[in-house]
Amino acid sequence: MAREIYAYKCRLCDTMHYPFRMVCKNCKQNDFFEFDTVPLPRDGKLLTFTRVYNLPPQYEVPTLGLGIVELENGMRMLGQLDIDEPKAGMAVKGSVEVVREETYDDFYGMVFRSA
Amino acid sequence: MRDVYVAGIGITTFTRLEFALSEIASYASMMALKDAGITEVDQVYVANMGAPRVNHQTALASAVVDSLSLTPAGAAAIENGPASGGSAIKAGFQAVASGMDDVVLVVGVERMREVNGLEATDFIATLTHPIAEYIYGVTLPAHAAMFTRLYMDKYGVTERHLAMVGVKNQNAALNNEWAHLQQEISLEGILDSPEAMTNNPYVAEPLRFFDACPVSDGGAAIILVSEEKAKELGRPMIKISGVGQATDTHAVHEREEPTDLLAVRKAAADAFEMAGLTPDDVDVAELHDAFTILEIAESEEVGFFPKGEGHLALERGDTALGGKIPINVGGGLKGRGHPVGATGVAQAWEIVTQLRGDGGDRQVEDASVGFTCNFGGFGNNVVCLTFEKEA
Amino acid sequence: MSVDLEKILRPIPAEMAPYEPKYMLLASGEAAVVRAVDRDEIPDLLKHVEPLLHVERDYYDVVAARVYAELLSHYQYRFQDQYVLAVQVDGELAAIVNGRQVTPNLGLSLHTLALRRGLRIGAHAFAAKMEYHFDQLGHDEVLIVAESPIGFRRWMIEYKLEKRFETPHELGGVPSWALTRELFDAARSSLVVGRRPVPPEILEKAKEAILPPSDPPTPALDPLSATRSKYDPTATALMVERWAMEGGMQDA
Numbered sequence: 001m002a003r004e005i006y007a008y009k010c011r012l013c014d015t016m017h018y019p020f021r022m023v024c025k026n027c028k029q030n031d032f033f034e035f036d037t038v039p040l041p042r043d044g045k046l047l048t049f050t051r052v053y054n055l056p057p058q059y060e061v062p063t064l065g066l067g068i069v070e071l072e073n074g075m076r077m078l079g080q081l082d083i084d085e086p087k088a089g090m091a092v093k094g095s096v097e098v099v100r101e102e103t104y105d106d107f108y109g110m111v112f113r114s115a
Numbered sequence: 116m117r118d119v120y121v122a123g124i125g126i127t128t129f130t131r132l133e134f135a136l137s138e139i140a141s142y143a144s145m146m147a148l149k150d151a152g153i154t155e156v157d158q159v160y161v162a163n164m165g166a167p168r169v170n171h172q173t174a175l176a177s178a179v180v181d182s183l184s185l186t187p188a189g190a191a192a193i194e195n196g197p198a199s200g201g202s203a204i205k206a207g208f209q210a211v212a213s214g215m216d217d218v219v220l221v222v223g224v225e226r227m228r229e230v231n232g233l234e235a236t237d238f239i240a241t242l243t244h245p246i247a248e249y250i251y252g253v254t255l256p257a258h259a260a261m262f263t264r265l266y267m268d269k270y271g272v273t274e275r276h277l278a279m280v281g282v283k284n285q286n287a288a289l290n291n292e293w294a295h296l297q298q299e300i301s302l303e304g305i306l307d308s309p310e311a312m313t314n315n316p317y318v319a320e321p322l323r324f325f326d327a328c329p330v331s332d333g334g335a336a337i338i339l340v341s342e343e344k345a346k347e348l349g350r351p352m353i354k355i356s357g358v359g360q361a362t363d364t365h366a367v368h369e370r371e372e373p374t375d376l377l378a379v380r381k382a383a384a385d386a387f388e389m390a391g392l393t394p395d396d397v398d399v400a401e402l403h404d405a406f407t408i409l410e411i412a413e414s415e416e417v418g419f420f421p422k423g424e425g426h427l428a429l430e431r432g433d434t435a436l437g438g439k440i441p442i443n444v445g446g447g448l449k450g451r452g453h454p455v456g457a458t459g460v461a462q463a464w465e466i467v468t469q470l471r472g473d474g475g476d477r478q479v480e481d482a483s484v485g486f487t488c489n490f491g492g493f494g495n496n497v498v499c500l501t502f503e504k505e506a
Numbered sequence: 507m508s509v510d511l512e513k514i515l516r517p518i519p520a521e522m523a524p525y526e527p528k529y530m531l532l533a534s535g536e537a538a539v540v541r542a543v544d545r546d547e548i549p550d551l552l553k554h555v556e557p558l559l560h561v562e563r564d565y566y567d568v569v570a571a572r573v574y575a576e577l578l579s580h581y582q583y584r585f586q587d588q589y590v591l592a593v594q595v596d597g598e599l600a601a602i603v604n605g606r607q608v609t610p611n612l613g614l615s616l617h618t619l620a621l622r623r624g625l626r627i628g629a630h631a632f633a634a635k636m637e638y639h640f641d642q643l644g645h646d647e648v649l650i651v652a653e654s655p656i657g658f659r660r661w662m663i664e665y666k667l668e669k670r671f672e673t674p675h676e677l678g679g680v681p682s683w684a685l686t687r688e689l690f691d692a693a694r695s696s697l698v699v700g701r702r703p704v705p706p707e708i709l710e711k712a713k714e715a716i717l718p719p720s721d722p723p724t725p726a727l728d729p730l731s732a733t734r735s736k737y738d739p740t741a742t743a744l745m746v747e748r749w750a751m752e753g754g755m756q757d758a
Contacts, residue, residue, distance in 0.1 A: 019247035019366055047373070050260035052319045053663065055252055056237035062663050064252050068261055068368045076368040080251050088268060100250045107250040131563075231655055297721075298624040301535030308531040310699040313633075314626055315533060324626075325533065 123151025129452030198491025200459020201498025225454030288450025295452030331452030359385030
């Protein structure tokens with residue numbers, strides 16, 4: 001089964017949210033879980049990025065690329081970058097992979113590579 | 116609503132302190148109580164972010180109030196990330212303004228050096244969005260770095276501007292005996308010489324080592340009182356005239372314009388409106404320069420300079436001691452240090468010191484209106500305060 | 507019959523290329539000189555190492571004790587092929603690094619002791635000795651360990667060392683890590699700085715006298731506080747100890 005990262009679409013006003021929130025930001029609907037899940041698109045363009053040198057102790061790599069991507073549907077998300085020389089505005093493609101490993105758990109998130 | 120005055124201030128050296136957390140809080144509090152000339156208070160607010168996680172201690176306020184023999188006064192801890200200090204001052208302000216309490220001790224404290232730097236980085240990173248940010252390995256320097264790159268592309272801020280803020284604030288700390296960093300740096304040493312890029316390596320591109328504040332331990336305290344009590348105590352009459360607090364989206368990527376810090380803008384505007392002041396009235400300001408870029412961005416958002424021109428004001432020397440609006444003359448977070456829970460209170464401590472005219476070598480001449488901006492999360496929870504000296 | 511025992515006990519030194527001094531600008535804008543320390547200057551270093559034995563933080567006590575022993579035995583001819591470099595700022599001692607040659611192809615890093623902090627002097631000093639091993643002594647590999655997490659992070663993050671866990675390191679017999687020539691060349695552009703030759707007046711000033719460090723690491727107010735706080739979270743013992751130090755209490 002392919003793993004997805006989901007956006008949350010309000011059933012009343014169709015506003016999309018990522019990440020999940022309890023109350024719609026637009027219409028403030030207050031019925032529990034009135035959202036449909038929609039997989040986030042994988043294609044987008046890189047808005048801004050960094051390479052981090054001082055990482056939390058769980059990471060065994062010396063540096064980590066991170067960036068904020070504007071996806072093709074206009075939503076934004078933060079993800080890890082597997083790109084040697086990122087440039088603002090470049091086209092990227094995401095894939096859902098393990099982004100953090102704790103002792104007993106793996107956490108999945110989006111890793112972007114140049115498209 | 117009653118007027119609220121600051122009748123006493125106290126601080127510890129910001130550095131690595133090998134004392135228990137409640138003891139650090141108590142030292143700062145004792146100085147503030149002594150400064151105000153009181154031994155009893157109605158309420159204690161302790162601002163702290165990391166006690167349960169870093170120091171393995173909960174219910175810190177109960178420990179502090181008893182250690183100071185202030186029982187049976189009310190006491191509560193306030194955890195609001197790096198804006199804990201400002202938030203605790205706001206709570207103290209509300210207590211006195213409402214008429215419920217006459218004397219409130221607000222003390223901010225943090226002991227982060229109990230763990231190593233990587234663990235401290237991880238502890239601060241837990242304030243980010245758990246699913247959309249934290250799991251990716253995002254740290255606060257990473258957020259600041261991505262913000263900086265956008266700012267550079269949009270407004271023409273360069274690494275030189277960032278280094279100028281770093282040099283200004285770290286060298287300002289030399290005039291502040293309580294400050295963590297007591298080491299002069301120069302633009303040549305961190306930017307221009309062939310060795311500069313090794314002296315000043317990247318923490319998160321494009322931010323470098325000297326763009327970030329140090330990890331510090333420390334405490335700071337202020338005593339808030341009613342007008343009647345302030346007159347009775349006879350200390351200089353420093354009034355908290357404006358309080359503003361605002362929030363923004365938890366995940367940074369959800370903000371419509373990623374270079375805007377809307378919570379800073381709103382919190383500052385609210386504080387100025389409440390005080391009946393404008394940014395032009397401010398004589399001395401403490402901005403939350405956890406990273407050099409933040410001083411530039413906040414100086415615009417609070418209204419000192421037009422959006423996108425903070426770095427130009429810096430070039431003109433407007434933000435240095437003796438300039439149009441001196442910012443962080445005591446070193447800011449960059450030079451004084453950043454014990455997260457204590458920072459908001461330490462900013463108030465610096466402003467009250469200035470308004471009392473006790474600034475020594477860093478005194479801003481004829482300072483009568485002061486301003487603080489305490490920036491929590493990555494801009495998602497901000498407290499701004501205005502202070503005024505009354506003759 | 508007279509056997510000259512000293513002849514037996516004193517190691518025969520190997521040929522080692524002399525260290526060519528260099529200088530660099532620090533973050534403060536001051537010039538720091540890295541130079542080899544002559545044997546007869548060792549006592550001048552020892553008196554500045556000794557106080558650090560009592561600094562119970564960041565492993566300064568352990569490192570200072572070992573450095574003291576290494577320097578002293580070097581001075582007394584009881585160490586095989588050790589070299590000692592000093593970093594000086596305006597004559598003032600800012601760091602000491604030492605190491606030794608194991609074979610003509612293999613180096614061994616001993617210690618990096620920074621006496622002034624906040625300017626990456628320790629990092630520059632460490633890079634200088636690695637440069638000495640590879641560029642001047644011609645070693646292919648240097649064995650390294652660290653006592654302190656600060657040192658460990660330095661080479662884990664900056665140099666990305668390889669494991670040589672089958673080789674116990676001479677410092678405490680713990681598993682070794684290795685910096686190879688390849689790894690060093692990869693790190694060279696970002697980590698190794700310095701200019702040669704050193705202007706004569708700067709070098710003269712450094713050689714004239716090893717001046718005491720102006721702001722060396724000092725013990726915490728309570729010399730045992732770091733240890734005690736682990737066992738005494740109430741800090742009562744700390745306070746009693748401190749009162750005693752301040753002369754406010756007897757027999758504490």
